[in-house]
Amino acid sequence: MLNVPQFPHGHVSLYSRIRDELRHGIVSGRYLPHDRMPSESQLMQQYSVSRITVRQALGDLEKEQLIFKVPGKGSYVSRPKPFQELGRLQGFAEAMATQGHETYNHVVSIATLAASDVVATRLQLAPAEPVCELRRVRYLNREPVSLDVTYVHSRIGTLLAREDLASRDIFLILENDYGIALGHADLAIDAVLADAATAALLQVDTGAPILRIERLTHTHDGQPLDFEYLYCRADNFQYRLRIARG
Amino acid sequence: MLNVPQFPHGHVSLYSRIRDELRHGIVSGRYLPHDRMPSESQLMQQYSVSRITVRQALGDLEKEQLIFKVPGKGSYVSRPKPFQELGRLQGFAEAMATQGHETYNHVVSIATLAASDVVATRLQLAPAEPVCELRRVRYLNREPVSLDVTYVHSRIGTLLAREDLASRDIFLILENDYGIALGHADLAIDAVLADAATAALLQVDTGAPILRIERLTHTHDGQPLDFEYLYCRADNFQYRLRIARG
DNA sequence: GGACACAACCTGTTATGACAGGTCATTACC
DNA sequence: GGTAATGACCTGTCATAACAGGTTGTGTCC
Numbered sequence: 001m002l003n004v005p006q007f008p009h010g011h012v013s014l015y016s017r018i019r020d021e022l023r024h025g026i027v028s029g030r031y032l033p034h035d036r037m038p039s040e041s042q043l044m045q046q047y048s049v050s051r052i053t054v055r056q057a058l059g060d061l062e063k064e065q066l067i068f069k070v071p072g073k074g075s076y077v078s079r080p081k082p083f084q085e086l087g088r089l090q091g092f093a094e095a096m097a098t099q100g101h102e103t104y105n106h107v108v109s110i111a112t113l114a115a116s117d118v119v120a121t122r123l124q125l126a127p128a129e130p131v132c133e134l135r136r137v138r139y140l141n142r143e144p145v146s147l148d149v150t151y152v153h154s155r156i157g158t159l160l161a162r163e164d165l166a167s168r169d170i171f172l173i174l175e176n177d178y179g180i181a182l183g184h185a186d187l188a189i190d191a192v193l194a195d196a197a198t199a200a201l202l203q204v205d206t207g208a209p210i211l212r213i214e215r216l217t218h219t220h221d222g223q224p225l226d227f228e229y230l231y232c233r234a235d236n237f238q239y240r241l242r243i244a245r246g
Numbered sequence: 247m248l249n250v251p252q253f254p255h256g257h258v259s260l261y262s263r264i265r266d267e268l269r270h271g272i273v274s275g276r277y278l279p280h281d282r283m284p285s286e287s288q289l290m291q292q293y294s295v296s297r298i299t300v301r302q303a304l305g306d307l308e309k310e311q312l313i314f315k316v317p318g319k320g321s322y323v324s325r326p327k328p329f330q331e332l333g334r335l336q337g338f339a340e341a342m343a344t345q346g347h348e349t350y351n352h353v354v355s356i357a358t359l360a361a362s363d364v365v366a367t368r369l370q371l372a373p374a375e376p377v378c379e380l381r382r383v384r385y386l387n388r389e390p391v392s393l394d395v396t397y398v399h400s401r402i403g404t405l406l407a408r409e410d411l412a413s414r415d416i417f418l419i420l421e422n423d424y425g426i427a428l429g430h431a432d433l434a435i436d437a438v439l440a441d442a443a444t445a446a447l448l449q450v451d452t453g454a455p456i457l458r459i460e461r462l463t464h465t466h467d468g469q470p471l472d473f474e475y476l477y478c479r480a481d482n483f484q485y486r487l488r489i490a491r492g
Numbered sequence: 493g494g495a496c497a498c499a500a501c502c503t504g505t506t507a508t509g510a511c512a513g514g515t516c517a518t519t520a521c522c
Numbered sequence: 523g524g525t526a527a528t529g530a531c532c533t534g535t536c537a538t539a540a541c542a543g544g545t546t547g548t549g550t551c552c
Contacts, residue, residue, distance in 0.1 A: 013504080013505060014505080014506075039531075039533085040532075041531080049506075049507085050506060050507045051507090051508090052505085052506060052507070052508090053505080053507085055533090055534095056505085063309060070532090070533080071514055071532075071533045072513075072514030072516085072532055072533065072534095073514080073515060073516090073532065074515095074533075075533085189435060189457065190457055191438075191456055191457040191478075191480035192437075193455050207453075208439075209438050209439050210437055210455065211435065211437040234458075259534080260536075261536085285501075285502060285503085286502075287502080295536075295537090296536060296538070297537090297538090298536060298537075299535080299536060299537085301503090301504095302535085315502095315503065316503080316544090317502075317504060317543075317545090318501085318504095318543075318544030318545045318546090319501095319503080319545060319546090320502060320545095321502095321503085493552105494551105494552090495550105495551090495552085496552100497548100497549090498550095499547090499548080499549095500546085501544100501545080501546085501547100502543100502544080502545075502546100503544085503545105504541100504543085504544100506539100506540085506541090506542105507538100507539085507540085508538085509536105509537085510535100510536085511534105511535085511536090512533105512534080512535080513535105514533080514534100515530105515531080515532080515533105516529100516530090516532105517529095517530090518527105518529085518530100519526100519527080519528075519529095520526085521525085521526075522523105522524090
């Protein structure tokens with residue numbers, strides 16, 4: 001028996017199609033956490049492919065930590081906390097999209113106001129100079145995960161006001177559309193209790209533990225560009241990073 | 247032709263042996279960054295195994311980002327990760343001493359017990375294998391700042407039990423006294439509420455927001471060495487880091 | 493000398509087949 | 523009734539074989 005024709009033009013490999021369909025079944029909720037996935041034999045029959053093909057699809061999903069396997073039992077949907085790599089300077093949607101999650105930003109408010117002392121210091125502005133304040137609630141798989149309060153120079157703010165802030169990352173907009181090269185970011189991390197307003201936006205109880213990340217992002221030539229407070233729900237999301245000895 | 251006997255007792259799969267040997271060749275410097283690795287056919291002959299076995303070994307290394315593959319050309323050793331510039335993998339006392347702070351560790355408990363599922367998974371041990379659990383409260387300028395719950399292989403634990411854990415960093419002990427070279431660490435960060443026991447140790451109110459850091463430290467050749475939970479007071483201490491676009 | 497065809501390699505993908513060993517429910521035996 | 527054996531299922535591992543399509547050096551033809 002001969003092997004299958006190799007996708008000559010647009011279409012992709014069999015295993016990647018199976019992998020994508022199964023992943024959609026997971027993120028869409030058709031397979032719930034701790035559900036058993038169809039066994040390899042079932043998938044072989046369902047898609048009329050060999051076991052190698054099925055295993056490659058499941059292996060990819062296992063690598064993404066969407067499922068885990070138990071020898072002798074089967075594959076199960078895992079519920080790992082989605083995480084964002086701190087070790088790379090990237091936006092939220094950018095980070096999540098690579099892991100098969102659905103993201104959406106709800107713009108709570110966008111306004112120009114006088115910089116507070118802290119904000120003016122961080123962005124190296126004169127006190128009370130006008131800055132743009134952007135408040136957004138980030139949703140991951142339809143659950144709110146963080147309230148981001150962003151401060152940028154009012155000049156940048158007027159650019160951003162015209163953009164699609166609901167689905168695109170600020171970093172990507174600045175980099176791709178406006179050619180602003182990003183450099184490094186300084187972070188400080190602590191934990192606070194949710195106040196009533198924040199709790200409502202994040203759909204948690206007032207007084208719930210909230211991870212607060214202060215982030216000051218610089219352009220490639222070292223100018224401060226963007227100062228943010230991220231108030232992150234700690235129960236459905238994790239920040240991760242990897243550091244090395246040196 | 248019949249298949250190979252399945253490793254009946256101690257020894258592991260063929261592909262994991264090949265993977266480990268190749269990885270050792272990379273971390274030891276026998277293969278340098280951007281070197282081409284032996285091709286799949288060469289490895290098939292060298293180890294007298296099938297292509298599937300070789301590909302599984304190379305696939306694992308690619309997953310670890312030690313190599314990358316180029317269709318039509320071969321597998322190449324990756325350049326060391328950019329996160330090496332980010333931060334430094336160092337212990338708490340080591341970090342604080344360089345900034346003129348006074349540190350002290352109070353050893354709450356040290357015990358050998360069966361690894362929980364999470365600990366066994368992180369340290370790549372068999373379930374319920376004995377591990378050493380070490381609980382310490384870190385003091386900075388006479389104020390408690392964190393409760394560290396450390397899990398190491400029981401073999402390492404017996405070494406540490408003889409050491410002065412009150413004033414020396416575990417990392418420094420392992421590196422200087424036992425010649426264990428440290429590699430990278432993976433961190434996950436979230437926030438929790440202090441339970442009564444933790445609150446008492448950290449001298450905060452029960453229910454205070456606590457920054458929790460999960461840290462898995464690896465040796466230079468990639469073996470997991472030390473798994474820790476750090477419960478950090480959020481009111482007198484901050485974790486800071488700088489990250490770069492990459 | 494330069495363009496082009498071709499062969500030699502290389503990884504990507506897929507099929508088929510086989511045995512090891514774990515899990516679990518059912519069945520048979522004491 | 524409890525226990526032990528059995529068998530159905532499931533994932534882990536490995537072998538052999540094939541074709542697609544990219545890369546690269548080589549040799550031929552003009």
